[in-house]
Amino acid sequence: MRLAREERRVLPVKYLIAILPLMIAQVASARPATDHWVASWGAAQQIPEPQNALPAAQAGDVTLRQIVHLSLGGKRVRVRISNEFGTQPLVVGAAHIARAPKPGTSAIVPGSDAALRFDGRETVTIPAGAAYFSDPVALVVQDGGDLAISLYLPKAAAQQTGHPGSRSTSFVMSGNHVGDASLAGATAIEHWYQISDVDVAAPADARTVVAIGDSITDGHASTVDGNTRWPDQLAARFRADPAARDVAVVNTGIGGNRVLLDGLGPNLMARFGRDALDRDGAVSIIVLEGVNDLGTLTRDHPATAAELATQRDQIIGGFRRLIERAHARGLRIYGGTITPFVGSDYYHPDAAVDADRRAINAWIRAPGHFDGVVDFDRAVRDPAHPERLLPAYDSGDHLHPSNAGYAAMAKAVPLAVVAETAPR
Numbered sequence: 001m002r003l004a005r006e007e008r009r010v011l012p013v014k015y016l017i018a019i020l021p022l023m024i025a026q027v028a029s030a031r032p033a034t035d036h037w038v039a040s041w042g043a044a045q046q047i048p049e050p051q052n053a054l055p056a057a058q059a060g061d062v063t064l065r066q067i068v069h070l071s072l073g074g075k076r077v078r079v080r081i082s083n084e085f086g087t088q089p090l091v092v093g094a095a096h097i098a099r100a101p102k103p104g105t106s107a108i109v110p111g112s113d114a115a116l117r118f119d120g121r122e123t124v125t126i127p128a129g130a131a132y133f134s135d136p137v138a139l140v141v142q143d144g145g146d147l148a149i150s151l152y153l154p155k156a157a158a159q160q161t162g163h164p165g166s167r168s169t170s171f172v173m174s175g176n177h178v179g180d181a182s183l184a185g186a187t188a189i190e191h192w193y194q195i196s197d198v199d200v201a202a203p204a205d206a207r208t209v210v211a212i213g214d215s216i217t218d219g220h221a222s223t224v225d226g227n228t229r230w231p232d233q234l235a236a237r238f239r240a241d242p243a244a245r246d247v248a249v250v251n252t253g254i255g256g257n258r259v260l261l262d263g264l265g266p267n268l269m270a271r272f273g274r275d276a277l278d279r280d281g282a283v284s285i286i287v288l289e290g291v292n293d294l295g296t297l298t299r300d301h302p303a304t305a306a307e308l309a310t311q312r313d314q315i316i317g318g319f320r321r322l323i324e325r326a327h328a329r330g331l332r333i334y335g336g337t338i339t340p341f342v343g344s345d346y347y348h349p350d351a352a353v354d355a356d357r358r359a360i361n362a363w364i365r366a367p368g369h370f371d372g373v374v375d376f377d378r379a380v381r382d383p384a385h386p387e388r389l390l391p392a393y394d395s396g397d398h399l400h401p402s403n404a405g406y407a408a409m410a411k412a413v414p415l416a417v418v419a420e421t422a423p424r
Helices: 002-009 012-031 230-240 268-277 291-297 305-326 351-365 374-381 404-412
Strands: 034-043 060-069 074-083 090-092 095-101 124-125 129-133 136-140 146-153 168-176 187-189 194-203 207-213 247-253 282-288 332-336 372-373 383-389
Touching: 034 074, 034 207, 060 194, 060 230, 074 095, 074 124, 074 146, 090 282, 095 136, 124 207, 129 194, 146 194, 146 404, 194 247, 207 268, 230 247, 230 351, 230 374, 230 404, 268 282, 268 305, 282 305, 291 305, 291 351, 305 332, 305 351, 374 404
Parallel strands: 034 247, 207 247, 207 282, 282 332, 332 372
Antiparallel strands: 034 194, 060 146, 060 168, 074 129, 074 136, 074 194, 090 124, 095 146, 168 187
16 A cells, blocks of 8 residues: 555656646746846936035045935845046945935934945945945835935045035045944035945836936925935836836936036036946936037027037937937937026026027927927926926026926826836
């Protein structure tokens, strides 16, 4: 009897061969989707202007605690530290990461502090012109949560790399205090230095939308520590939509940015790869640029019709190149129409400049160019005076939207279209 029972447990080889593919398929389908790295926060890098750089007395033997607002959460994170504009290697003596209870404070959530390591080491030396990801850290962060990134820099960077328009309060304190619960007596500043990305390990269907542009995307005139830039408010819309809650938004706006020429930071054509195409998990890009090209040309003196036409054609040509580059990488790219700015206290554009703006917008809206259009112009213009911002959406300088204006811009983005996974 024992032999008979044992025989019944053994299947003939031919049956095993027949059912093996089915068994493998069942096991594979039972496995959870593999997580992958998705950019949840990011900032475009540039050389800070002298008034926005760390003073020499605060640049070395210093702790920087910088608060960033994630769009998408996860259970593991990694941080990219940047020395992309440095002229000498940058030494990071220690780095920590923790959940932050709220923006505007140097405190961290008790029990959430963790040391960042780099290939297993507490310190890292980043070559000039390079950036370096930390090792992954097990840290549960919520969608829309805040993180405190603390860096100890033993020596000042040889030419700083950073993002002046943080709209977020950071803290600077002498000495190594990366693990402190708060930085009592620290100096508060509204800039970011040497940090460019926070990635989260997210499910396979999670993805990132990159918003690239000028000070309007960067959120000039929005509330400091309020996270009311239009990309922030777009991220909040994604989180509230059950069909798109796994979509992150990364803001790579730079104040004063131009399509064709350098300004406060590198021009859009030069930085497009680093700031848009190379973001982890990116599937689509929203471009909003051109107002600074139009405004700068005529800021100090009128331009001839030929000069205006040449610049208009060059801006459109630049957009064509960006579309080609995005498609070559398998990403979708959406054109944002340029918002009105007649009455600007800084640029004082005339009717000819606004005509060029409208001509470029007509090209952006035309089928066959971008993969789609985000009509920011229509969202914030005054219907009675379409060359101007609607007063309720005007921050007061007739160029940058108010918080309400940024909300209207976020609402203009078609969620389902922009979040669609790009063909690979």
